[in-house]
Amino acid sequence: MHGSRMLIWVTQMASDVKLAEVVRSFEKDMVKALGDMISIPSISPESGGEGEYDRAEFLVSLLRENGITAIERCDAPDRKAKKGRRPNIIATVGSGRSSLWVISHMDTVPVGDRTLWKTDPFSAAVKNGKIYGRGSEDNGQSLIASLFAAKAAMQLGVSSSVKLAFVSDEELGSAKGITYVASKGKFAKGDEFLVPDAGSSKGDEIEIAEKHSLWARVKTEGRQTHASMPTTGVNAKVAASRFLVFARDYLYSRYSARDDLFQPVPYSTFEPTRQMSNVENVNTIPGTDEFYIDSRILPSYNLGRILSDMREIADVFSRQTGARIKVEVFRKSTAASPTSKDSVIATKTAEAVRRVLGIEPRFVGIGGGTCANIVRARGFQAAVWSTEDGMAHQPNEYSVIRNMVSDAGVMTSMFVS
Ligand SMILES: [Zn+2]
Structure with missing residues (x-):
């Protein structure tokens, strides 16, 4: 190997090891944070809940406790919800003209048939490397992973502006969530989006296209x-x-x-x-x-x-x-135009998956709809990726702790590269 390439490689190896170390050191805190979050119901008024207000208040404190203090609220009015609003949180680390957004949603679907649950859906049960509870995987795992990835990136050196969006109302169409945030002009030219709200159990699928649904x-x-x-x-x-x-x-x-x-x-x-x-x-x-x-x-x-x-x-x-x-x-x-495989966000996500998970990802389209469709419709590039067992909306929903930690590693790698 040529000397300078060897140097780059050694430096890269060292920084990958450091990154993994930092992220792994947060594991306990991540498990606690997800557990605490699960105990705060966050179901929309249309589905019989009070909305996301209490969970949002908890997340603002959690962000602050972890040194993330540039926090903006973009709450949508909703008379049926607690305090008359549907909260949307935007937390920023680093700076730059354009931003890498990570969008995850705070709302969950209702419990469904309660008798099918083996544990209390609103009290996290940690068992065999999994955290059980409503909203643990959809979308709590990714939300908590993104928060701790931002914290890790601050320690390792954030490369540019990273914005974490914790939004409401995803399960019922996002009018008071990401659509509301977009309507308030929060996105800038050149912004790109990661939506960690679908994926495979290996973490090897990056979704860049969605179908229309009628x-x-x-x-x-x-x-x-x-x-x-x-x-x-x-x-x-x-x-x-x-x-x-x-x-x-x-x-x-x-x-x-x-x-x-x-x-x-x-x-x-x-x-x-x-x-x-x-x-x-x-x-x-x-x-x-x-x-x-x-x-x-x-x-x-x-x-x-x-x-x-x-x-x-x-x-x-x-x-x-x-x-x-x-x-x-x-x-x-209506499905927006797909994001190109060669777009910056698709390339960046694939590169981070390769580096942190050591696997070769593939690009896919899906039949369902995520927040990515909404930002794509506004002309932005978005990739949907996470590692998940597909427990969304199911009884005994769980999040695999290993997935939460390694996904945080992938996101950190995207924030620092
Ligand atoms: Zn979801």
């Missing part, structure tokens, strides 16, 4: 009648079923493009899902029918066109059957 409600109105005299009514179930089968086949064949970035489903999907109940008895022809279609659509397609195709098909089958079939948007999210 949840459509299909309501059919026919005319109820006795099952022995079908001609005196219009069977809504039959009309809806005809529409369903044709629409599904049509959409799959018309929008059949493949994009291998998206795994394991490299194409768009159009699946009838929830079916509402209709009549209670066997011998009545139902006069109404209601079901849902969950579509996940490649970003290259236009969501509006797909919706109007669905409506056109509904019209055709309405005329054919004599029923009235209506397609309504129940929920939709």
Whole structure:
């Protein structure tokens, strides 16, 4: 090896060892911080909670205790929430014209069926290297990891401006969370974003693209009648079923493009899902029918066109059957343009994963939606990455302590490089 390259390599090795040492020294504090945070419920008012206020107050103190004092609040008003607001925290370390943001969310989904939990979801249980509790993995693990990564970076030397955003309202669409923060002009040209809110259990997947999602409600109105005299009514179930089968086949064949970035489903999907109940008895022809279609659509397609195709098909089958079939948007999210594999944030994340975890990451697209979609839609580059077992929204949700610590290492490496 050439002398100067040897020197660079040795220096790099030494700094990697130092980084790992510093981050590992925080392990106990990280476990305690995540445990304390789990004991403060942070469920949105729409899901029956008080919102994120108490958890935000705790996090502000935690930041201060750890020497991170440049803290800004960007709370969104919400009369239904505690203190009338949905808190958003922006904590800055280092300085520079543009910033590397790490966005994690404070809110959690509700407990779900309480009887399925083996421990109290709001009291952290530490067992076999895991921390159990609601919100432990989604998104507590990453939030705490980012906080201690910022602390580590301050000790090792932050390279430029790093902004930690702890946001509200992610689980229900982010209007009072990251969307609100963006609307207040907090992002600057050249800013880049890491969203540690999805990933694989090895930490080897960096998400750079998301699909559109369209949840459509299909309501059919026919005319109820006795099952022995079908001609005196219009069977809504039959009309809806005809529409369903044709629409599904049509959409799959018309929008059949493949994009291998998206795994394991490299194409768009159009699946009838929830079916509402209709009549209670066997011998009545139902006069109404209601079901849902969950579509996940490649970003290259236009969501509006797909919706109007669905409506056109509904019209055709309405005329054919004599029923009235209506397609309504129940929920939709438009996918922003994907972030390039060659973007600064994608390259930087991959490099840190290689260095700290010693593995080769791959770039992927996913069917779900994260805060990354919201910043991408505003023209920024964002990578979604973390190491997780996929326990989000499940009973007995846990965070693997080793993942929290090593993810903090990866983030630290991004902050100091
Ligand atoms: Zn999440």
